[in-house]
Amino acid sequence: MILHIDMDAFYASVEQRDRPELRGKPVVVGGGSQRGVVTAASYEARQYGIHSAMPGRRAVELCPHAIFVKSRHEHYANIGRQVRGIFHRYTPVVQPLSLDEAFLDVSGVMRLHGDAETIGHAIKNAIQTELQLTASVGIAPLKFLAKIASDFDKPNGFVVIGSDDVQAFLDPLEVSRLWGVGKVGQTKLTRLGYRYVRDLRQQSADSLRGQLGTWGEHLWRLANGIDARHVVVDHLAKGIGHERTFETDLTDAESLTSVISHLSEQVARRLRSAKRTASKVTLKYRRDDFKTYTRARKLSQPTDSTSEIFQVAETLLLEMRQRQPRGVRLVGVSLGSLSEIDAPQQLSLFAEESGQASESKLDRLSDQISGMVGKKGLYRASSHGFLHGQRKRDDPS
Numbered sequence: 001m002i003l004h005i006d007m008d009a010f011y012a013s014v015e016q017r018d019r020p021e022l023r024g025k026p027v028v029v030g031g032g033s034q035r036g037v038v039t040a041a042s043y044e045a046r047q048y049g050i051h052s053a054m055p056g057r058r059a060v061e062l063c064p065h066a067i068f069v070k071s072r073h074e075h076y077a078n079i080g081r082q083v084r085g086i087f088h089r090y091t092p093v094v095q096p097l098s099l100d101e102a103f104l105d106v107s108g109v110m111r112l113h114g115d116a117e118t119i120g121h122a123i124k125n126a127i128q129t130e131l132q133l134t135a136s137v138g139i140a141p142l143k144f145l146a147k148i149a150s151d152f153d154k155p156n157g158f159v160v161i162g163s164d165d166v167q168a169f170l171d172p173l174e175v176s177r178l179w180g181v182g183k184v185g186q187t188k189l190t191r192l193g194y195r196y197v198r199d200l201r202q203q204s205a206d207s208l209r210g211q212l213g214t215w216g217e218h219l220w221r222l223a224n225g226i227d228a229r230h231v232v233v234d235h236l237a238k239g240i241g242h243e244r245t246f247e248t249d250l251t252d253a254e255s256l257t258s259v260i261s262h263l264s265e266q267v268a269r270r271l272r273s274a275k276r277t278a279s280k281v282t283l284k285y286r287r288d289d290f291k292t293y294t295r296a297r298k299l300s301q302p303t304d305s306t307s308e309i310f311q312v313a314e315t316l317l318l319e320m321r322q323r324q325p326r327g328v329r330l331v332g333v334s335l336g337s338l339s340e341i342d343a344p345q346q347l348s349l350f351a352e353e354s355g356q357a358s359e360s361k362l363d364r365l366s367d368q369i370s371g372m373v374g375k376k377g378l379y380r381a382s383s384h385g386f387l388h389g390q391r392k393r394d395d396p397s
Contacts, residue, residue, distance in 0.1 A: 001116035002231060003104040004138040004146035005123060007083065008155035010100035011040035011076050015069050017132050025067055031056025032068035037255050039071045043155055053246045053259065073262075076100075077269070079131065086126045090119050095231045098242060098266075101150075103143060105231035117160055124158065141166065142227040144179050151177075166225040171198035178222050180215065182245070182329065185290060189219075197223045215290065240274070241282075242266045243332025249288040250328045253321060260317050263333040264310035276338045277302035281309055283316035284332035287324055295320055302339055309335065 007013070011029045016022045022042075028050060030039030036056035048063035059066060080099035087094045090113050093105035106119050113119050120137045127135045136157035138149025145166065149159040161169050175194055176186045192211060194200050200208065200223035208216030221227065242263045250256055260283075271278055282296040295316045303309065313333045 001106055001110075001139055001141060002143055002146045003106060003116065003120055003123075004140075004143070004150040005087070005102055005104065005120075006136050006138075006150045006154070007100035007127075008134045008136055009040065009042050009046075010080075010133075011071065012042035012045070013133055014072075014076055014079060016042060019069075022067060022069075026050070026063050026065065028056075028059050028063075028066045028068045030068075030071045031059050032070065037258050051248070053244065053250065053255065054248065055252070055255065073265075079133075082131060083127060083133075083135075086123055086130070089126075090123060093231050093233055095233065103146065103231045120158065120160075142225065143229050143231065144222055144227045145169070145225070147179065148173070148177055167201075170223065170225060171196065171201065173197045175200065175219075178219060180218060180290075184249075184288060184329070185215075239282075239334050239336040239338065240267050240270050240276075240278070241284075241332055241334025243284055243330055243334075245286075245330045246328065251326075256317060256321070256328060256331060257314060259331055260313050260333060261310055263331070264313050265306050267333055267335050268304060268306035268309050271335055271338075272304045274338075276340060277304045278309070278335035279303075279337035279339070280335065281312040281316070282334045282336060283313055283320060284330065284334065285317075285320045285324065285328065286330035288327035288329050290329070292330075293320060293324060296336070298337070302337075309333070 012027045015027055015029060016025075024044065025042070026045035026048060027042040028038055028045050029041070031037055031054070038050060038052055038054045038056060038059050040052055041050040041059075045059075045063060045066055048066070050059045050062055050066065056068070059068075076099055083100075084094065084096060084102065087102060087104055091104050091106050091109045093108070095103040097103070104123075106113070106116050110116065110119070113122070116139050120139050124135055124137050127133055134156040136150045136154045138146045138152065138157075138159050138161075140146040140149050140161040141163045145161050149161050150157065152159045174186070174196060175181050175189045176183075178197065181189065189195070189200075194203075200219050203220065205217055205220045208220045210216070212219065244259055244263065250259075279299050279302045280296055281299065282294055284292065284294050286292040297312050297316060299308070299312070317331070
């Protein structure tokens, strides 16, 4: 069985936990300036329509009395590591998707810790007791079902889908519950007469493929409870990546660059934590009509430098914006061609002069502080805009 565990409004909940006077109030993390972008919103703020990646000025319009707090990414990362530590008490098969969510495969440990439901409750209780935070848990035989289940009764949800209940659970769901179906996709499917998952299931794979291409075949598989993907342990992955889907399509270059900066920092930190270097940076870019593009660049030397990864990702974003200027639904940054950090590689004779040595020291200092100090984490200037809403578009680092 597979568990999907998702921390509830993670960043905002951490702020409300640390500052009791914020509890029960509409809290917005980030976006506190005219140029800022919302990083996260509490459930109280979400009731006003505020969501992540929204311009801060729009959040103010929706909820003038919202409380804006500065993002403390290193603090959240430290707590995220504590959450993952709880996961690993119960199973080594953990696939983190971000700081606040992960898939866990507990099939091989149920004789030791009890059935999946028992393990789910134990993890949920540990997070509540030790960290004073809530998580929503979804349990199912398939990955995408576990994800749906964890979202089904948030916040503080706990939903179990048994192997014999898969189709009965899926059929009455609106198609928007399926992976890959957002507002635009839902509108398109509704126009074609597909409102519920059962409407898709009752079609043939060939019919949906003819109407919707490969996306149609993907939806047919999910509607029929078919998902062959396994939980992939992070250190076994061939690449490291993070992506962000926007509830409202973005067209603002400033906001997009801020998100790319944040994603670059995330993947670079995970790369160094895994003691690896990367030789390829890939940008994933999904337009508002669901057409998805990727652009990749091979590096001259393997790297684990946040600055270098961000510079390449930003260049790829600028190139993509020139070719595909439409609204953007999703962006992602991933690293490939990974190698062990101590693998032989050509050294630069000019590392000191070019600043590579200083960049490396700064990265490792940042990683060290993030593991030691939660409240005053160190972050790079390239992530300043995403974390505090003040980054200028022409800031090179």
